[in-house]
Amino acid sequence: MRTISVQNADGNQIVINAFPIDEVGANERADYFTKRSVKKESKLSALYLALSMCDLTTLEGADTPGRVQQMCAKARFPVPPEMIEPFLKKKNWGPIPTVAAVCVYPSMVPHAVKALEGSGIGIASVSTAFPSGQAPLQVKIDDTLFAVENGATEIDMVINRGAFLSGDYQQVFDEIVAIKKACGDTHLKVILETGELGSYDRVRLASEIAMEAGGDFIKTSTGKVTPAATLPVTLVMLQAIADFHQRTGKKIGMKPAGGIRTSKQAIQYLCMVNETLGPEWLTPNLFRFGASALVNDLLKQIFKEATGHYYYDKVFSID
Amino acid sequence: MSELIKISKTIKLFIGGEFPRTESGRSHPVYLSKSKNLYAYLCKASRKDLRNAVTAAQEAQKGWASRSAYNRTQILYRMAEMTEGKREEFIEVLTKTVGYTKIAANKAVDEAVDAFVYYAGFADKYQQLIGSVNPVSGPHHNFTSSEPVGVVALICNSKFNLGNMVAQISAIIASGNSVVVIMADDGAATLAPLSEVFATSDLPKGVVNLLTGDLNELYSHLGTHMEINSLSYQGTNKKLLGELKEMAAGNMKRVVTPVNEPLSLDHLVSYVEYKTVWHPIGN
Structure with a gap:
């Protein structure tokens, strides 16, 4: 077992134990979730649930206020309500849910706030010099404060991988604590960027540090690095959340991001969450998908269930 | 040396450039012609x-359509070459399962080769033949040009004819469409040599399935x-055609019925759409 200790703000030592991960076992276990067949009513409710858990994301250099507004419109109404109306009389059918949140760069937060006013949809802003995290701490704090002051309800920060990989866990810990302080009541998601960490052991250790330092959610990736979210890496993080919950009673959320494009994948993730953490984690408050292409595939499958016909994604708006 | 066992070919599907078995695991037998x-x-x-x-067809279509017309010609011509190289294999399947005589089978392969070459020739010429510059009143140039329709599903005639089927597939893909073919029961075993023709002609994966x-x-x-x-729909079942037309209305699919002449420009044109552009004339 890997044991490290870090000092918290009060000068107390916190001992962090990171269990070694059986890589082959984790891969095998994750692979097991790809062999399920979820059909009919179960599939339909999984599709609805997955849609309500999406963080509709645009994180491009080419983002404009117009593009963000358009995405926010999609977040409010993934499809025009009249499209689903004919099916509402059927058993198990309900209105199409809104997505959980939109995820944008800090400079786009004011535009998202305006576009989502009164909708109850969260506004997540990436911060701390996303995606590399290579900036001085003060810059990262200012980045976060800007987003929070402009109305972001959730902050997606990246950990300092440079510090983590060179063994400076104290710095990683301190940065998360500092950003959490800047966030105040705003929800903090900590992005580990698992694709750059290199092994499941390190993913487990980074998860432990992020949770101890006060992250409300842990998130796999920025989406800018491959591999992004994979089933086994998410499993390792879910298991860390389970152990942390058992130890402290705190419920930490999970957000796999990047590379989840199909409904089939989304359902595999939901099965995995259910069997690792239990049904109480199957809520947008504790589980999110960081995705953009996924939303249209979910809609495609929902309408396939409704009409029995294979659907075309051009029927739905491209955000 | 002991006698070797004959290794016969497992005939599988052809989807996205690969040869998968059906996900359902089901199969049906093909018998030697006129026997059990x-x-x-x-x-x-x-x-x-x-x-x-x-x-697979949808993913492949855009890339295929954006190839140069000349390149599509080259690839269709390559299919003719590969078919010629597989002549013996085609003849074996045709004589054994469809019941052709050797002479008829040879003729069928000739027709298939001819169809590939015919549409290879048209792939980089049809645009010039069917496009037009239209007279309009007003300071505009007005052009009509053609575009492929996209993903085409081809239901073959239940009365198998290799030359016709090849002509249909070629007419569809020549302009940049991709195609999903439901083979006729009769000659379904020709899937084996035919899929290998497509797989070895530099045709992008998924254009023909x-x-x-x-x-x-x-x-x-x-x-x-x-x-x-x-x-x-190349079959003759009127009731089925009626049903297909009704369903096709759902997303306004164009329904194409059998053409009189499989080797003709008209045939190719059934699978294109016209686009007309108004272009202001500057000074």
Whole structure:
């Protein structure tokens, strides 16, 4: 077992134990979730649930206020309500849910706030010099404060991988604590960027540090690095959340991001969450998908269930 | 040396440039012509195989259409070359399973080669022939040019004819469409040599997808699939055609019925759409 200790703000030592991960076992276990067949009513409710858990994301250099507004419109109404109306009389059918949140760069937060006013949809802003995290701490704090002051309800920060990989866990810990302080009541998601960490052991250790330092959610990736979210890496993080919950009673959320494009994948993730953490984690408050292409595939499958016909994604708006 | 066992070919589906078995695991037998002796088992494709084929066709279509017309010509011509190289294999399947004489089988392969070459020739010429500059009143140039329709589903005639089938596939892909073919029961075993022709002609994966199976099971999924842009029904069942037309209305698929002359520009034109552009004349 890997044991490290870090000092918290009060000068107390916190001992962090990171269990070694059986890589082959984790891969095998994750692979097991790809062999399920979820059909009919179960599939339909999984599709609805997955849609309500999406963080509709645009994180491009080419983002404009117009593009963000358009995405926010999609977040409010993934499809025009009249499209689903004919099916509402059927058993198990309900209105199409809104997505959980939109995820944008800090400079786009004011535009998202305006576009989502009164909708109850969260506004997540990436911060701390996303995606590399290579900036001085003060810059990262200012980045976060800007987003929070402009109305972001959730902050997606990246950990300092440079510090983590060179063994400076104290710095990683301190940065998360500092950003959490800047966030105040705003929800903090900590992005580990698992694709750059290199092994499941390190993913487990980074998860432990992020949770101890006060992250409300842990998130796999920025989406800018491959591999992004994979089933086994998410499993390792879910298991860390389970152990942390058992130890402290705190419920930490999970957000796999990047590379989840199909409904089939989304359902595999939901099965995995259910069997690792239990049904109480199957809520947008504790589980999110960081995705953009996924939303249209979910809609495609929902309408396939409704009409029995294979659907075309051009029927739905491209955000 | 002891006598070696003959290794016969397992005939599988052709989806996205690969040779998968049907996901359903089902098969149906093909017998030697006019007998009850088994020739081989063919895959009985399910609606999910169909869905996979349409996805593959849709992904491949754009790239195929954006190839230069000249390159599509080269690739179609290459198919003719590969068919010629597989002549013996085609003849074996045709004589054994469809009941052709050797002379008839040879003629069928000639027709197939001819069809590939015919549409290879047209691939970089049809645009000039069917496009036009239109007279309009006002300071505009007005052009009509053609574009491929997209993903075409081809239901072959139950009365098998190799030359016709090849002509249909070639006419569809020559302009940049991709195609999902439901092969006729009769000559379904030709899937083996034909798929290898497509797989070895530098044709991008997914442009041609070949399925064998029970049409009764599949046609409603073809008719209603929103990602299929055109439906070519080459059979003669009027009732089925009526049903297909009704389903096709769901996403306004163009339904193409048999053409009189398989080798003709008209045939190719059934699978293109026209686009007319008004361009202001500057000073």
